[in-house]
Amino acid sequence: MPDSPIHAVLLYGPEGSGKTTLADLISQSWLCKTPSEGGACGACQACQAFSRARCADYQRIVPVGPSNWIKSSAIYPVPNDDDHRCVPVTQYFRTAPLGSRNKVVAFEDADRMNASAANALLKTLEEPPRYARLVLTTRHLGRILPTIQSRCLGVLCEMPSAEQIDRMLPDLSEAHRTFAHRSPAIASVMRANPEAFGPLLDFAALLPGRPRTHALTATEEFLTHAARVEKAMNAGARFANTKALEILGEALAVRTALGAARTQAVVEAHRRIVGNGNPSVVLDGLFSAILAESP
Ligand SMILES: [Zn+2]
Incomplete structure (x- = not known):
């Protein structure tokens, strides 16, 4: 997405529909220093750092703990919360990117956010710094605040058909093909x-x-x-x-x-x-x- 005015994308659809793969592609194209219409270049410093999972301008936030929630401290600083898995989003976006075109935060299962975290994220979505980009994924669109939905470009991810899976993964064994109908992503991991x-x-x-x-x-x-x-x-x-x-x-x-x-x-x-x-x-x-x- 070169020079796009879009700051946030919300990918929704069932498990196995390719949300995470698409989120990675979008994130990388936002980070990439020389993207084209086709997406990231794959060769620049930002692309290489992203593919080695060492990109300082990219953060991925996932639900954690027994209750499987995205903690408020992932969005804004919370006193006495010493979880240092990520820098709170509001703080993260205070500084410009170091070696990439933008700074990107990706949320997995964005519906697992409590009200105060969601409202704090909403503020970032309302007035993002020009280099801030967000990718949210969810299996439950109805659990995402309408105000958050309205500030994101919504993209429905659908399960691929049997024919599409055959085109994507042409040399699947019979056993892997069975699982691919549930999730092409898992079938790929199984094959690899x-x-x-x-x-x-x-x-x-x-x-x-x-x-x-x-x-x-x-x-x-x-x-x-x-x-x-x-x-x-x-x-x-x-x-x-x-x-x-x-x-x-x-x-x-x-x-x-x-x-x-x-x-x-x-x-x-x-x-x-x-x-x-x-x-x-x-x-x-x-x-x-x-x-x-x-x-
Ligand atoms: Zn690149």
Whole structure:
């Protein structure tokens, strides 16, 4: 977006619709010193710093903690909050960019902001310094303040069709194609990290044939696979556990005649882990249920 008067973009759509990828492309084109109509140049100092994740003019803000909120201290300085993961946005935008064309702040799950944080962000959106740029992503547009929506360029991200996925990722294996329909982003990560995802798929394939007594070892094995997924996706443990469970659930459904009760058990385990349940306890229950009918 060279010399565009747009200061803020709000990307909304379901998980897997490419919001994060698009947010990165927009961020880089705003940072890039010599962008063209096609986006960032990929070669300038700003582009190189961005691709090495060492760009001082770019900040990414994500929800944190057990309650999964974007803290007020991410937007404005809060006394006695010693979380130094990022500089508060209001403070960050007080100084001009160091080596890039603009300064960019990207928000993931922007709906996870409390009212005081959202209102403080609104002030920045109303009168941004000329070099300030913001990219917000959300799966829940209805939870974003209308006043914030009205100050952003809204872009709907839709799930790609099967044909579009084939064009984007032409050489996908059958297993990865299954997951790509849920999320092309995850399919790409899976394809790039076979050492992390292959063992999980093998685990899923063999699981239904294992004896009932394996339920507890299955939990340990699953957590080992999930830890590899965590590393490959560069994500937190809870996120990796839920992604690994989704992959397990789909693999079980595709490769085995998984009964409705077992499918329901995977869905229920997923719900409990997302809702902060203890992964070991939840998984012990899940694998006991899946292996209950085994010899
Ligand atoms: Zn560049």
